[in-house]
Amino acid sequence: xxxxxxxxxxxxxxxxxxxxxxxxxxxxxxxxxxxxxxxxxxxxxxxxxxxxxxxxxxxxxxxxxxxxxxxxxxxxxxxxxxxxxxxxxxxxxxxxxxxxxxxxxxxxxxxxxxxxxxxxxxxxxxxxxxxxxxxxxxxxxx
Amino acid sequence: xxxxxxxxxxxxxxxxxxxxxxxxxxxxxxxxxxxxxxxxxxxxxxxxxxxxxxxxxxxxxxxxxxxxxxxxxxxxxxxxxxxxxxxxxxxxxxxxxxxxxxxxxxxxxxxxxxxxxxxxxxxxxxxxxxxxxxxxxxxxxxxxxxxxxxxxxxxxxxxxxxxxxxxxxxxxxxxxxxxxxxxxxxxxxxxxxxxxx
Numbered sequence: 660x661x662x663x664x665x666x667x668x669x670x671x672x673x674x675x676x677x678x679x680x681x682x683x684x685x686x687x688x689x690x691x692x693x694x695x696x697x698x699x700x701x702x703x704x705x706x707x708x709x710x711x712x713x714x715x716x717x718x719x720x721x722x723x724x725x726x727x728x729x730x731x732x733x734x735x736x737x738x739x740x741x742x743x744x745x746x747x748x749x750x751x752x753x754x755x756x757x758x759x760x761x762x763x764x765x766x767x768x769x770x771x772x773x774x775x776x777x778x779x780x781x782x783x784x785x786x787x788x789x790x791x792x793x794x795x796x797x798x799x800x801x
Numbered sequence: 802x803x804x805x806x807x808x809x810x811x812x813x814x815x816x817x818x819x820x821x822x823x824x825x826x827x828x829x830x831x832x833x834x835x836x837x838x839x840x841x842x843x844x845x846x847x848x849x850x851x852x853x854x855x856x857x858x859x860x861x862x863x864x865x866x867x868x869x870x871x872x873x874x875x876x877x878x879x880x881x882x883x884x885x886x887x888x889x890x891x892x893x894x895x896x897x898x899x900x901x902x903x904x905x906x907x908x909x910x911x912x913x914x915x916x917x918x919x920x921x922x923x924x925x926x927x928x929x930x931x932x933x934x935x936x937x938x939x940x941x942x943x944x945x946x947x948x949x950x951x952x953x954x955x956x957x958x959x960x961x962x963x964x965x966x967x968x969x970x971x972x973x974x975x976x977x978x979x980x981x982x983x984x985x986x987x988x989x990x991x992x993x994x995x996x997x998x
Contacts, residue, residue: 671842674842674846675849678846679853681850682850685854685855685856686853686854686856686861708846712839715838716833721837721838722832722836722905724905724907726908727905729837732915732916732919735837735838735841743849770858771858771992771997771998772853772997772998773858780996783996784996
Protein backbone atom coordinates (compact mmCIF):
# COMPACT_ATOMS: atom_id res chain seq x y z
CA UNK A 660 0.00 0.00 0.00
CA UNK A 661 1.15 3.62 0.50
CA UNK A 662 2.93 4.32 3.79
CA UNK A 663 2.15 3.38 7.36
CA UNK A 664 0.31 6.54 8.55
CA UNK A 665 -1.83 6.75 5.38
CA UNK A 666 -2.56 3.00 5.41
CA UNK A 667 -3.50 3.26 9.09
CA UNK A 668 -5.80 6.21 8.41
CA UNK A 669 -7.54 4.54 5.44
CA UNK A 670 -7.99 1.20 7.17
CA UNK A 671 -9.24 2.81 10.40
CA UNK A 672 -11.74 4.88 8.40
CA UNK A 673 -13.09 1.71 6.73
CA UNK A 674 -13.26 -0.05 10.10
CA UNK A 675 -15.08 2.89 11.69
CA UNK A 676 -17.62 2.79 8.86
CA UNK A 677 -18.15 -0.92 9.47
CA UNK A 678 -18.57 -0.46 13.21
CA UNK A 679 -21.00 2.44 12.74
CA UNK A 680 -23.10 0.23 10.46
CA UNK A 681 -23.19 -2.55 13.08
CA UNK A 682 -24.10 0.04 15.73
CA UNK A 683 -26.86 1.39 13.42
CA UNK A 684 -28.29 -2.12 13.20
CA UNK A 685 -28.25 -2.62 16.97
CA UNK A 686 -29.65 0.84 17.73
CA UNK A 687 -32.24 0.60 14.91
CA UNK A 688 -30.97 3.74 13.20
CA UNK A 689 -32.68 2.85 9.92
CA UNK A 690 -31.74 6.01 8.04
CA UNK A 691 -28.08 5.68 8.96
CA UNK A 692 -27.79 2.27 7.31
CA UNK A 693 -26.37 1.56 3.87
CA UNK A 694 -28.71 -1.40 3.28
CA UNK A 695 -32.26 -1.58 4.62
CA UNK A 696 -32.11 -5.32 5.24
CA UNK A 697 -30.45 -5.75 8.64
CA UNK A 698 -28.74 -9.08 7.83
CA UNK A 699 -27.30 -7.78 4.57
CA UNK A 700 -26.12 -4.65 6.33
CA UNK A 701 -24.36 -6.76 8.96
CA UNK A 702 -22.63 -8.73 6.19
CA UNK A 703 -21.57 -5.48 4.51
CA UNK A 704 -20.29 -4.05 7.80
CA UNK A 705 -18.38 -7.23 8.65
CA UNK A 706 -16.85 -7.21 5.15
CA UNK A 707 -15.70 -3.63 5.65
CA UNK A 708 -14.05 -4.59 8.94
CA UNK A 709 -12.45 -7.73 7.55
CA UNK A 710 -11.20 -5.95 4.41
CA UNK A 711 -9.65 -3.10 6.37
CA UNK A 712 -7.84 -5.42 8.79
CA UNK A 713 -6.66 -7.69 5.97
CA UNK A 714 -5.47 -4.74 3.89
CA UNK A 715 -3.55 -3.30 6.82
CA UNK A 716 -1.91 -6.38 8.26
CA UNK A 717 -1.26 -8.53 5.22
CA UNK A 718 0.00 -6.06 2.63
CA UNK A 719 3.16 -4.86 4.36
CA UNK A 720 5.33 -5.29 7.44
CA UNK A 721 3.64 -3.40 10.31
CA UNK A 722 5.90 -4.18 13.23
CA UNK A 723 8.04 -1.07 12.96
CA UNK A 724 9.49 0.86 15.87
CA UNK A 725 8.16 4.42 16.11
CA UNK A 726 11.73 5.74 15.83
CA UNK A 727 12.03 3.96 12.47
CA UNK A 728 8.81 5.13 10.80
CA UNK A 729 6.20 3.43 12.97
CA UNK A 730 3.44 5.29 14.80
CA UNK A 731 3.75 6.12 18.49
CA UNK A 732 0.73 6.12 20.81
CA UNK A 733 -0.04 9.83 20.37
CA UNK A 734 0.19 9.70 16.57
CA UNK A 735 -2.07 6.66 16.57
CA UNK A 736 -4.63 8.45 18.72
CA UNK A 737 -4.67 11.56 16.50
CA UNK A 738 -4.99 9.48 13.33
CA UNK A 739 -7.71 7.33 14.90
CA UNK A 740 -9.74 10.44 15.81
CA UNK A 741 -9.30 11.77 12.24
CA UNK A 742 -10.44 8.37 10.93
CA UNK A 743 -13.49 8.47 13.18
CA UNK A 744 -14.45 11.94 11.91
CA UNK A 745 -13.93 10.88 8.28
CA UNK A 746 -15.79 7.59 8.78
CA UNK A 747 -18.70 9.31 10.49
CA UNK A 748 -19.02 11.96 7.77
CA UNK A 749 -18.75 9.30 5.05
CA UNK A 750 -21.48 7.28 6.78
CA UNK A 751 -23.71 10.34 7.08
CA UNK A 752 -23.24 11.29 3.41
CA UNK A 753 -23.64 7.78 1.97
CA UNK A 754 -26.64 6.84 4.15
CA UNK A 755 -28.34 10.20 3.42
CA UNK A 756 -27.93 9.63 -0.31
CA UNK A 757 -29.14 6.03 -0.23
CA UNK A 758 -32.16 6.79 2.01
CA UNK A 759 -32.96 10.20 0.50
CA UNK A 760 -36.49 9.28 -0.59
CA UNK A 761 -37.53 7.48 2.60
CA UNK A 762 -37.74 10.30 5.15
CA UNK A 763 -40.61 10.10 7.63
CA UNK A 764 -42.03 13.62 8.16
CA UNK A 765 -44.31 12.75 11.09
CA UNK A 766 -43.64 14.44 14.41
CA UNK A 767 -41.40 12.37 16.64
CA UNK A 768 -40.25 12.67 20.24
CA UNK A 769 -36.84 11.22 19.46
CA UNK A 770 -33.71 13.15 20.32
CA UNK A 771 -30.06 12.85 19.28
CA UNK A 772 -29.15 9.97 17.02
CA UNK A 773 -32.60 8.43 17.55
CA UNK A 774 -33.82 10.96 14.97
CA UNK A 775 -31.93 8.83 12.46
CA UNK A 776 -34.68 6.22 12.83
CA UNK A 777 -37.02 8.47 10.83
CA UNK A 778 -34.87 10.93 8.94
CA UNK A 779 -31.52 10.98 7.21
CA UNK A 780 -28.59 12.89 8.61
CA UNK A 781 -28.68 15.37 5.74
CA UNK A 782 -32.43 15.96 6.19
CA UNK A 783 -32.02 16.74 9.92
CA UNK A 784 -28.92 18.87 9.32
CA UNK A 785 -30.61 20.88 6.56
CA UNK A 786 -33.72 21.37 8.73
CA UNK A 787 -31.60 22.73 11.57
CA UNK A 788 -29.63 25.07 9.31
CA UNK A 789 -32.88 26.43 7.80
CA UNK A 790 -34.32 26.86 11.30
CA UNK A 791 -31.20 28.77 12.42
CA UNK A 792 -31.26 31.00 9.34
CA UNK A 793 -34.95 31.82 9.87
CA UNK A 794 -34.26 32.63 13.52
CA UNK A 795 -31.35 34.89 12.53
CA UNK A 796 -33.45 36.61 9.86
CA UNK A 797 -36.32 37.39 12.27
CA UNK A 798 -33.86 38.56 14.95
CA UNK A 799 -32.07 40.91 12.54
CA UNK A 800 -35.25 42.35 10.96
CA UNK A 801 -36.82 43.16 14.38
CA UNK B 802 14.11 -9.41 46.63
CA UNK B 803 13.98 -7.57 43.29
CA UNK B 804 16.61 -9.88 41.89
CA UNK B 805 14.57 -12.96 42.87
CA UNK B 806 11.48 -11.41 41.28
CA UNK B 807 13.41 -10.64 38.11
CA UNK B 808 14.69 -14.22 37.95
CA UNK B 809 11.13 -15.50 38.24
CA UNK B 810 10.17 -13.06 35.50
CA UNK B 811 12.91 -14.40 33.27
CA UNK B 812 11.93 -18.02 33.97
CA UNK B 813 8.32 -17.33 33.03
CA UNK B 814 9.46 -15.74 29.76
CA UNK B 815 11.61 -18.80 28.99
CA UNK B 816 8.70 -21.17 29.75
CA UNK B 817 6.26 -19.16 27.62
CA UNK B 818 8.70 -18.75 24.74
CA UNK B 819 9.24 -22.51 24.58
CA UNK B 820 6.08 -22.74 22.45
CA UNK B 821 7.49 -20.37 19.83
CA UNK B 822 9.96 -21.06 17.05
CA UNK B 823 8.42 -24.36 15.85
CA UNK B 824 5.41 -23.21 13.88
CA UNK B 825 5.74 -20.08 11.74
CA UNK B 826 1.95 -19.54 11.69
CA UNK B 827 1.83 -19.51 15.49
CA UNK B 828 4.81 -17.15 15.62
CA UNK B 829 3.09 -14.82 13.15
CA UNK B 830 -0.20 -14.95 15.09
CA UNK B 831 1.56 -14.08 18.35
CA UNK B 832 3.40 -11.21 16.66
CA UNK B 833 0.11 -9.98 15.23
CA UNK B 834 -1.56 -9.98 18.65
CA UNK B 835 1.47 -8.24 20.17
CA UNK B 836 1.46 -5.54 17.48
CA UNK B 837 0.80 -1.89 18.24
CA UNK B 838 -2.24 -1.88 16.00
CA UNK B 839 -4.48 -4.99 16.13
CA UNK B 840 -5.76 -4.94 19.71
CA UNK B 841 -5.55 -1.15 20.29
CA UNK B 842 -7.55 -0.42 17.11
CA UNK B 843 -10.07 -3.17 17.90
CA UNK B 844 -10.55 -1.66 21.36
CA UNK B 845 -11.03 1.80 19.81
CA UNK B 846 -13.72 0.38 17.55
CA UNK B 847 -15.39 -1.31 20.52
CA UNK B 848 -15.51 2.04 22.31
CA UNK B 849 -17.18 3.64 19.25
CA UNK B 850 -19.69 0.79 19.19
CA UNK B 851 -20.44 1.21 22.91
CA UNK B 852 -21.20 4.90 22.31
CA UNK B 853 -23.70 4.39 19.48
CA UNK B 854 -24.85 0.79 19.50
CA UNK B 855 -27.74 0.63 21.97
CA UNK B 856 -31.41 0.92 21.16
CA UNK B 857 -32.85 2.20 24.44
CA UNK B 858 -32.07 5.80 25.35
CA UNK B 859 -31.50 5.36 29.10
CA UNK B 860 -29.22 2.35 28.60
CA UNK B 861 -27.31 4.18 25.88
CA UNK B 862 -26.81 7.16 28.19
CA UNK B 863 -25.35 4.82 30.83
CA UNK B 864 -22.95 3.39 28.27
CA UNK B 865 -22.00 6.84 27.02
CA UNK B 866 -21.17 7.95 30.56
CA UNK B 867 -19.01 4.83 30.94
CA UNK B 868 -17.28 5.63 27.64
CA UNK B 869 -16.49 9.18 28.79
CA UNK B 870 -15.11 7.89 32.09
CA UNK B 871 -13.05 5.28 30.23
CA UNK B 872 -11.51 7.86 27.88
CA UNK B 873 -10.52 10.13 30.80
CA UNK B 874 -9.11 7.10 32.67
CA UNK B 875 -7.02 6.28 29.60
CA UNK B 876 -5.66 9.83 29.43
CA UNK B 877 -4.84 9.91 33.16
CA UNK B 878 -3.15 6.49 33.03
CA UNK B 879 -0.97 7.56 30.11
CA UNK B 880 -0.07 10.76 31.93
CA UNK B 881 0.88 8.77 35.04
CA UNK B 882 3.08 6.44 32.99
CA UNK B 883 4.76 9.44 31.36
CA UNK B 884 5.55 10.90 34.79
CA UNK B 885 6.55 7.52 36.26
CA UNK B 886 8.97 6.82 33.40
CA UNK B 887 10.85 10.02 34.23
CA UNK B 888 11.85 8.44 37.55
CA UNK B 889 11.88 4.76 36.74
CA UNK B 890 13.53 3.02 33.81
CA UNK B 891 13.54 -0.73 33.57
CA UNK B 892 15.58 -2.26 30.75
CA UNK B 893 13.82 -4.63 28.37
CA UNK B 894 14.22 -8.40 28.91
CA UNK B 895 16.50 -8.73 25.87
CA UNK B 896 18.83 -6.06 27.35
CA UNK B 897 19.42 -8.07 30.53
CA UNK B 898 19.01 -11.71 29.48
CA UNK B 899 19.41 -13.91 26.47
CA UNK B 900 15.79 -13.69 25.38
CA UNK B 901 14.72 -14.40 21.83
CA UNK B 902 12.85 -11.42 20.36
CA UNK B 903 10.08 -11.89 17.78
CA UNK B 904 9.32 -8.18 17.53
CA UNK B 905 10.98 -4.83 16.89
CA UNK B 906 13.22 -3.62 19.70
CA UNK B 907 11.47 -0.89 21.72
CA UNK B 908 13.73 1.65 23.41
CA UNK B 909 11.48 3.00 26.17
CA UNK B 910 11.10 1.63 29.70
CA UNK B 911 9.85 -1.91 30.02
CA UNK B 912 7.85 -1.13 33.20
CA UNK B 913 4.91 -0.64 33.07
CA UNK B 914 3.62 -2.05 29.76
CA UNK B 915 2.08 1.11 28.21
CA UNK B 916 -0.24 -0.60 25.75
CA UNK B 917 -1.66 -3.01 28.34
CA UNK B 918 -2.16 -0.17 30.85
CA UNK B 919 -3.96 1.91 28.20
CA UNK B 920 -6.39 -0.86 27.37
CA UNK B 921 -6.95 -1.89 30.97
CA UNK B 922 -7.67 1.74 31.90
CA UNK B 923 -10.70 1.56 29.60
CA UNK B 924 -11.92 -1.61 31.27
CA UNK B 925 -12.97 -0.58 34.80
CA UNK B 926 -15.81 1.86 33.90
CA UNK B 927 -17.32 -0.76 31.60
CA UNK B 928 -17.12 -3.47 34.27
CA UNK B 929 -19.48 -1.30 36.31
CA UNK B 930 -21.92 -0.53 33.51
CA UNK B 931 -21.64 -2.88 30.55
CA UNK B 932 -20.14 -6.18 31.65
CA UNK B 933 -19.83 -7.89 28.21
CA UNK B 934 -17.73 -5.01 26.87
CA UNK B 935 -15.80 -4.82 30.15
CA UNK B 936 -14.97 -8.53 30.01
CA UNK B 937 -13.99 -8.27 26.33
CA UNK B 938 -11.59 -5.47 27.25
CA UNK B 939 -10.15 -7.57 30.10
CA UNK B 940 -9.57 -10.41 27.62
CA UNK B 941 -7.94 -7.97 25.15
CA UNK B 942 -5.59 -6.69 27.88
CA UNK B 943 -4.63 -10.22 28.92
CA UNK B 944 -4.08 -11.43 25.35
CA UNK B 945 -1.98 -8.35 24.53
CA UNK B 946 -0.01 -8.78 27.77
CA UNK B 947 0.73 -12.48 27.17
CA UNK B 948 1.62 -11.79 23.51
CA UNK B 949 4.03 -9.02 24.56
CA UNK B 950 5.76 -11.36 27.01
CA UNK B 951 5.85 -14.14 24.39
CA UNK B 952 7.56 -11.94 21.80
CA UNK B 953 10.15 -10.97 24.42
CA UNK B 954 9.58 -7.23 24.87
CA UNK B 955 8.08 -7.28 28.39
CA UNK B 956 8.52 -9.08 31.69
CA UNK B 957 5.36 -10.58 33.23
CA UNK B 958 5.66 -8.08 36.12
CA UNK B 959 5.51 -5.22 33.57
CA UNK B 960 2.09 -6.51 32.55
CA UNK B 961 0.98 -7.05 36.15
CA UNK B 962 2.21 -3.58 37.14
CA UNK B 963 0.43 -2.01 34.16
CA UNK B 964 -2.85 -3.73 35.08
CA UNK B 965 -2.60 -2.70 38.75
CA UNK B 966 -1.68 0.88 37.89
CA UNK B 967 -4.46 1.21 35.31
CA UNK B 968 -7.02 -0.44 37.62
CA UNK B 969 -6.13 1.92 40.47
CA UNK B 970 -6.27 5.09 38.37
CA UNK B 971 -9.38 3.99 36.52
CA UNK B 972 -11.19 3.11 39.76
CA UNK B 973 -10.39 6.53 41.23
CA UNK B 974 -11.62 8.28 38.05
CA UNK B 975 -14.78 6.13 38.02
CA UNK B 976 -15.56 7.06 41.64
CA UNK B 977 -14.87 10.77 41.01
CA UNK B 978 -16.97 10.81 37.85
CA UNK B 979 -19.89 9.08 39.55
CA UNK B 980 -20.16 12.20 41.73
CA UNK B 981 -20.40 14.44 38.64
CA UNK B 982 -23.00 12.43 36.75
CA UNK B 983 -25.26 15.44 36.12
CA UNK B 984 -22.46 17.42 34.48
CA UNK B 985 -21.48 14.45 32.32
CA UNK B 986 -25.11 13.99 31.31
CA UNK B 987 -25.18 17.64 30.20
CA UNK B 988 -22.22 16.92 27.94
CA UNK B 989 -24.05 13.94 26.45
CA UNK B 990 -27.16 16.10 25.91
CA UNK B 991 -25.00 18.63 24.07
CA UNK B 992 -23.66 15.80 21.89
CA UNK B 993 -27.27 14.75 21.26
CA UNK B 994 -28.09 18.22 19.97
CA UNK B 995 -25.41 17.89 17.30
CA UNK B 996 -26.47 14.30 16.53
CA UNK B 997 -23.36 12.72 17.98
CA UNK B 998 -25.02 10.81 20.79
